[in-house]
Amino acid sequence: MKIKNNKVTWQENSAKNITFIVTKDCQLACKYCYLVGKNEKERMSFDVAKAAIDYILDRENEKNFDTESVIWDFIGGEPFLEIDLIDKVCDYIKQEMYSRNHHWFNSYRFSFSTNGINYDSEKVQKFIKKNKSHLSIAITIDGTKRKHDLNRIWKGDGSGPERGSYDDVVRNIPLWQSQFPGVGTKVTISSADIPYICESVLHLYDLGIHQVNINCVFEKVWKEGDDKLFEEQLMMLADTIIDRDLYIENSCSFFSEDLGKPLDCKLQNHNWCGAGKMLAIDAQGNFYPCTRFAQYSLRDKEAWIIGNIHDGIDNNKLRPFLTLDRCTQSTPECADCEVAEGCAWCQGENYDAAKTHTVFERATAICLMHKARVRANNYYWNKLYRKLELEGTREEFENQKPKSNDIIC
Amino acid sequence: MKKYYQYIVILLDDTSVSYCHADNPLKEKRLIPLEVLREAILFSMKENLMIQFVYPEYELPKEYNDLIETIDHIKIGKDVLVYDSVPTNVERKNVVLRLAIADFLAKQYDIALLLPKVTRLNISITDIENFKDELIEDYRTALEMLNSVLLNIYKGGNSPEINILTDRLRLNEMHNCDAGVENITLAPNGKFYLCPAFYYDEQMGVSTRMNHKTKDASRSVGDLEVGINIPNKQLLELERAPLCRICDAYHCNRCIWLNQKLTWDNNTPSRQQCVMAHIERNASRDLSNKLKDTGFVLENEIKEINYLDPFDVKEEF
Numbered sequence A: 001m002k003i004k005n006n007k008v009t010w011q012e013n014s015a016k017n018i019t020f021i022v023t024k025d026c027q028l029a030c031k032y033c034y035l036v037g038k039n040e041k042e043r044m045s046f047d048v049a050k051a052a053i054d055y056i057l058d059r060e061n062e063k064n065f066d067t068e069s070v071i072w073d074f075i076g077g078e079p080f081l082e083i084d085l086i087d088k089v090c091d092y093i094k095q096e097m098y099s100r101n102h103h104w105f106n107s108y109r110f111s112f113s114t115n116g117i118n119y120d121s122e123k124v125q126k127f128i129k130k131n132k133s134h135l136s137i138a139i140t141i142d143g144t145k146r147k148h149d150l151n152r153i154w155k156g157d158g159s160g161p162e163r164g165s166y167d168d169v170v171r172n173i174p175l176w177q178s179q180f181p182g183v184g185t186k187v188t189i190s191s192a193d194i195p196y197i198c199e200s201v202l203h204l205y206d207l208g209i210h211q212v213n214i215n216c217v218f219e220k221v222w223k224e225g226d227d228k229l230f231e232e233q234l235m236m237l238a239d240t241i242i243d244r245d246l247y248i249e250n251s252c253s254f255f256s257e258d259l260g261k262p263l264d265c266k267l268q269n270h271n272w273c274g275a276g277k278m279l280a281i282d283a284q285g286n287f288y289p290c291t292r293f294a295q296y297s298l299r300d301k302e303a304w305i306i307g308n309i310h311d312g313i314d315n316n317k318l319r320p321f322l323t324l325d326r327c328t329q330s331t332p333e334c335a336d337c338e339v340a341e342g343c344a345w346c347q348g349e350n351y352d353a354a355k356t357h358t359v360f361e362r363a364t365a366i367c368l369m370h371k372a373r374v375r376a377n378n379y380y381w382n383k384l385y386r387k388l389e390l391e392g393t394r395e396e397f398e399n400q401k402p403k404s405n406d407i408i409c
Numbered sequence B: 001m002k003k004y005y006q007y008i009v010i011l012l013d014d015t016s017v018s019y020c021h022a023d024n025p026l027k028e029k030r031l032i033p034l035e036v037l038r039e040a041i042l043f044s045m046k047e048n049l050m051i052q053f054v055y056p057e058y059e060l061p062k063e064y065n066d067l068i069e070t071i072d073h074i075k076i077g078k079d080v081l082v083y084d085s086v087p088t089n090v091e092r093k094n095v096v097l098r099l100a101i102a103d104f105l106a107k108q109y110d111i112a113l114l115l116p117k118v119t120r121l122n123i124s125i126t127d128i129e130n131f132k133d134e135l136i137e138d139y140r141t142a143l144e145m146l147n148s149v150l151l152n153i154y155k156g157g158n159s160p161e162i163n164i165l166t167d168r169l170r171l172n173e174m175h176n177c178d179a180g181v182e183n184i185t186l187a188p189n190g191k192f193y194l195c196p197a198f199y200y201d202e203q204m205g206v207s208t209r210m211n212h213k214t215k216d217a218s219r220s221v222g223d224l225e226v227g228i229n230i231p232n233k234q235l236l237e238l239e240r241a242p243l244c245r246i247c248d249a250y251h252c253n254r255c256i257w258l259n260q261k262l263t264w265d266n267n268t269p270s271r272q273q274c275v276m277a278h279i280e281r282n283a284s285r286d287l288s289n290k291l292k293d294t295g296f297v298l299e300n301e302i303k304e305i306n307y308l309d310p311f312d313v314k315e316e317f
């Protein structure tokens, strides 16, 4: 029996993640999009990107930049709207890493999260062919048509009816899967999506997407009773995955064995999110600890700018991020929580929701949802193990235990 | 051990002297209303808080002086004199000296001349943000020089204190400013602040650039009517400061206002603050060893360490 593993992403621990916010524009206006300040004007120029690259590559041996590998990430808005710029920037990165004999030349990746709408365009396809061996591309598709179209709608002027984008994306899935076989997709769940979770995950499996990374938004959007509905959906999903043997070929990040145990404040005290270890750059050439700290992602707080391409990084502004640990930012309830393992947070949302100017106040809007997930997850593993036991395949399964791969932001 | 409020700082006027890192930018006189002062004293008595009154340069009206004398207190700006440049002579034995780092380095020999004249000298650097790594050696040698002067005075039988060199000698746990935790400030507007610097920031509108996007620039944490109410108070405590809780520069001010100004988080110190405090800590260690060699009994052992910024070695803890 071959069991599908939740793959650990490429060079996950040893790679520096550098994100270019190339545009704040997008063809869609997804209802859950956390980007409160999207607009059509702020597009990155090549000169800004070049200055950032020079700054970064000049610091090959500095602590911030001495990781084994690098992921050059391009996001938006919709990054492929700026494919000409991206192509030029990627060429420059390759040239510079090569001519400087930079150690990253042996270990780099260009990474994209796209809405998939212009995936098949000539320019995007040309870019893919040129860089294929160094590319990760994730297309976001939320599940069934009705679920996807509930949130992922075309931008309109408000006069006509809402138009969903499912058909415009799904037609590109076969091409994407043929070019990047086995690559997963990322699904984000908000309150209104809960009734569609089970059908959506199954639909994605049907489309040939075998790895579904799914998570609840961290914002305070949950209504009373959502946790119960959520639990029901996950139980339904668990039953279907197990009864139809779907766990053999597929994975869903909602079910993970590393979930729902208490955590120790000394031995298991690491921070969840990589803000501060990553670096994001916007069109003005400002640096951020992560894109979620740029003004267009923040509701209530000022942007957390840690420097810019002219003056460099002010390391003082990074110190809070690089000293963060789990228990310091947690309430006593979270520190002592019986099911804390796998309960995630987003540092940007923590900052945005905090009472004061700090990244040390953990937002817990997700609390009941996590507890519901833990219950369903326990059910899943108990049921699956019993089945495997009866089939005599448990040992084989345990030997190939899937690793967890919670992609949370 | 959990800490509780021990004392209150009452700013008698908007132009009350600044006695710490932050300059007082307020130039217009605004005397605390007599009624507010009365309430503040009552509050302090009921909460069992020691009072430090901070004086402006001008003389207070008689009714103020009479009211102040109804309660035990310390007068900052009077009992404790505050200087913004190195005086040649001092009228009191307890002195605060506020200097920019460049002035401290330039005037180090004048400071040495003050040492025999005081019982306590508090040095407060007013531009810690300007302390670059290139100044490490200069600061170290300045403290070395002051150490040798101190040693001679100690041998002669006097033992003046200077915060950056002698405080660490006897400490074996953190002893920081503890604004908001062990002490609280009351401004002339009748509101509480973590320390005077937060009041100045509010009055100058600095907080609007720093804090929430809301129009409310207030940095106050309560008033005499509702009491003290500090949001995220736990983040002011040592246990919630990941660097400071592993650190043994016990004399360090651990200034939360500077933290916020330079790192944007109250509980995270800047490199500058840490490096300066560690140069001082290491100088205290030298002084301690030399005093012991001379026959002084000091119980504390200050370890030799190989870093100046706990941030650089945080993984080792």
Ligand code: SF4
Residues within 6 Å of the ligand: A333, A334, A335, A337, A338, A339, A340, A343, A364, A366, A367, A368, A370, A371
């Ligand atoms: S948010 Fe809730 S589930 Fe998560 S660790 Fe805290 S108490 Fe536990």
Ligand code: SF4
Residues within 6 Å of the ligand: B243, B244, B245, B247, B248, B249, B252, B253, B254, B255, B269, B270, B273, B274, B275, B277, B278, B310
């Ligand atoms: S030296 Fe730095 S880490 Fe140590 S107490 Fe002072 S501010 Fe905190």
